Amino acid sequence: MTWREPTYRMVDGERIDGAWCHIWRRYQMGGRYYLDDLVVFADGTITCGERTDLAGLAKKLAAGHWAVTDPEAPPLPDPPSKWEARYSEPLTPEGFLLEVADRIEELSRRPTAGQRCWDAIRRYEQQPTESNRELLRVAYLAVPAHLRVFVLGDMDRQDRPLRILLTDIGVAVDGDGPVVTVEMHQSVLDYFARIDQAVQDEQERRAVRYADDPAEAGRPVLVSHQAVYPQGWPDEPGLFTLRNEYPAPVEFAGDSYASVQHGYWALSAADASDRSRIRDAASGSEAHDLGGRATRRSDWSDVRLAVMAGLLRAKFTQHPELARVLLSTGDARISYTGLADAPFWRDVSDDRGRNWMGRLLELTRSELLAQQLLRT
Numbered sequence: 001m002t003w004r005e006p007t008y009r010m011v012d013g014e015r016i017d018g019a020w021c022h023i024w025r026r027y028q029m030g031g032r033y034y035l036d037d038l039v040v041f042a043d044g045t046i047t048c049g050e051r052t053d054l055a056g057l058a059k060k061l062a063a064g065h066w067a068v069t070d071p072e073a074p075p076l077p078d079p080p081s082k083w084e085a086r087y088s089e090p091l092t093p094e095g096f097l098l099e100v101a102d103r104i105e106e107l108s109r110r111p112t113a114g115q116r117c118w119d120a121i122r123r124y125e126q127q128p129t130e131s132n133r134e135l136l137r138v139a140y141l142a143v144p145a146h147l148r149v150f151v152l153g154d155m156d157r158q159d160r161p162l163r164i165l166l167t168d169i170g171v172a173v174d175g176d177g178p179v180v181t182v183e184m185h186q187s188v189l190d191y192f193a194r195i196d197q198a199v200q201d202e203q204e205r206r207a208v209r210y211a212d213d214p215a216e217a218g219r220p221v222l223v224s225h226q227a228v229y230p231q232g233w234p235d236e237p238g239l240f241t242l243r244n245e246y247p248a249p250v251e252f253a254g255d256s257y258a259s260v261q262h263g264y265w266a267l268s269a270a271d272a273s274d275r276s277r278i279r280d281a282a283s284g285s286e287a288h289d290l291g292g293r294a295t296r297r298s299d300w301s302d303v304r305l306a307v308m309a310g311l312l313r314a315k316f317t318q319h320p321e322l323a324r325v326l327l328s329t330g331d332a333r334i335s336y337t338g339l340a341d342a343p344f345w346r347d348v349s350d351d352r353g354r355n356w357m358g359r360l361l362e363l364t365r366s367e368l369l370a371q372q373l374l375r376t
Contacts, residue, residue: 003103007039016041017107023048024067033071040100042107054101061093068096083177086158089145098144113143114151121162125192137166161188219332223347224358226338241322242334242361244341245284248322250314259284260311265291267307268300288340305356312364317371326365327372334358 005019018041025036025048038048046052048066060066068091079085089095102112111119120139124132140162143151149158160173165188167173167180178184227240233247240246244260257263261284269275274294281287297303316323335347336357343352 009041009045011043016043016045018042019103019107024070025049026065026067033067038066040103040107042104044104046100054097054104057100058093058097061097068093081176082174083160088147088149091146095144095146098142099147102144113139114147117143117151117162121192124165125189125196128189133166136162140166157191161191164188214331219330221335222329222332223335223337224361226340237321237325239325239329241325242336244357245288247284248315248319250311250318252311252314255279257311259287260308260315261285262287263311264304264308265294268296268304269294270297271295285340305360308356309360309363312360313367316364316368323368326361327368329365334361336361 003019003021005017007018007020008015009018010016018039020037020039022035023038024033026033036048038046040046044053046054046057048060052060057066061068076090079087098113102114106112117136117139120132120136124136140148140151140159148162151159152161154161163173163177164180164184169180169182169185172179222239224239224242227243229240233240241248244264247259250257250260250263252263253267255263255266257266257279258281262279262281265287266275266278268291269278271294274290278287278290278294281290316326334357336345336355337347341357344354345357347353347355347358
């Protein structure tokens with residue numbers, strides 16, 4: 001079963017994370033099955049045309065109202081040898097229930113059956129006793145049967161090392177596989193030791209490669225909203241000063257502009273007379289409209305990011321009070337929203353949004369902070 005995420009729902013202002021997959025759902029008329037979306041949430045809520053929970057899902061599957069495989073598809077033939085089989089066990093309603101329960105654990109940031117199985121492996125490595133081997137057996141069998149071949153993340157050996165280790169000495173693995181020996185059990189322990197060493201080596205490499213990665217989580221995303229002030233902009237600088245239309249005069253490229261908006265659109269124009277009209281516009285909004293109608297420079301798509309970066313640098317270095325506002329956002333990602341700017345510049349919920357304004361504001365903030373550090 002292929003799960004897709006993220007999805008979520010809001011409950012009393014709280015975001016409840018979820019994931020979804022396809023399932024076959026039987027409709028009353030005609031009794032035909034159709035593919036539908038089954039959504040599972042971290043609080044245990046399950047939806048598929050109606051709201052239920054894990055117990056309700058079990059009843060739906062038992063009654064045949066929902067199905068985890070195509071009811072009209074012929075059953076898969078049994079493999080000639082379980083030991084030699086290279087694919088997982090068939091998906092069953094019982095296995096799917098375990099998988100859904102595991103998905104709820106994962107969404108709730110709790111250990112999954114696979115993670116608990118690895119914990120049991122580590123425990124057995126440290127103390128290879130029969131009691132710990134039995135605990136490992138319980139943990140392994142708690143993994144949904146159709147997912148056990150993936151539990152070790154080894155596409156060559158799959159879960160065979162565990163199947164060997166959990167088979168008693170002198171007994172054939174899976175009934176038709178090799179007869180287990182003491183040496184085979186030891187080879188499995190050696191296999192896990194090699195995995196442990198590889199994990200440790202990779203952690204050490206990452207510690208070097210990611211040495212400058214922040215150790216703590218950053219601030220929540222800061223959303224820069226497009227704002228309208230019919231009575232004029234507030235006197236006390238606030239986050240609204242991050243907007244390009246905010247009237248903060250800038251000196252850039254040998255000219256003066258009433259705002260970043262004026263400068264950007266003036267510099268985009270190919271004709272000198274258009275540049276002058278845009279520069280002298282009564283407001284940032286008017287400069288935007290005039291600039292949108294003017295013929296643009298042929299190289300504008302190549303230089304516009306550099307021009308915008310330069311205008312922002314000028315704005316915040318020439319106005320220390322605005323720099324303080326930008327620096328107050330810390331390391332928060334800045335989401336620049338609104339409807340006036342093209343998706344290239346703003347944050348949009350689909351793949352059109354590039355949020356370049358937010359990115360350039362973050363870059364400018366980093367430059368301001370670096371300048372402060374160099375002065376101290």
